[in-house]
Amino acid sequence: MLRGYLRLLLFAFGLLVGVQVPGFVDDYAKRVAAHRAESEASLLGFRETAARFFDGDLNALVAHYRASSDAVMQSDAESVGHLVARAELLEDEWLAMQGAWYAQVWHLASAADRALLAETFEAYSYQVLLAPQAIAWGLGSGLLLAWLVELLGLAVGWLLGSGRRREQRLNARRWS
Structure with a gap:
């Protein structure tokens, strides 16, 4: 009986952890979009200058x-660069978060920007979404x-010999 309750408890824990995945992915995507918009706003004047003199190439402007020879211009080059x-980083992250749900999760697990990921973790508030993808993840x-x-418990039991003892008891009952 206790084993059944432990299974239910594990299932409930897994369910609650699983429903967090879509919410976290959504929070990360929103954070990337907000940073991207802020980045574009800060580059607006430089984009206009690059469009006027360098066919829109910001890297040519930085170069x-x-x-x-002006020290102020050289200093600004580092800032603009x-x-x-x-x-460019935020654009790449934004594009990665426009894909399918499994591509987004894979991106977060393997290639997401660590600073943005940490920022999202710090600001994330646990939530229980009742969206279909959250239910499926849960x-x-x-x-x-x-x-x-369950498999781990069975493997440990088998390694410790409880599976063989049970098998021996069953065999003993058959022969008696």
Whole structure:
């Protein structure tokens, strides 16, 4: 009986963890979009200058600033270069978060920007979404966790010999 309750408890824990996945993915995507919009706003004036003098190429603008003999222009080159690099990173992250749900989850697990991921973790508030994908993630996680712990318990029991003793008892009953 206790074993059944432990299974239910594991399933419920897995369910609650699983329903967090879509909410976290959504929060990360919103954070990326907000940072991207902020980045684009900060580059607006530089984009206009690049469009006027360098056919819209921000990297050419940065190179021009770096090549200048003016120390102020060279200093601005570093600032603008940082803004351009940040905008490119945010654009790549935004594009990655426009894909299918499984591609988004894979991106977060394997290639997401660590600073944005940490920022999202810090600001994330646990939530229980009743969206279909959250329910699917919850049920899948609950079943997977319960199944894995059950297999682990059976494997440990088998390694410790309880499976063989039970088999011996069953064989003894058959022969008696």
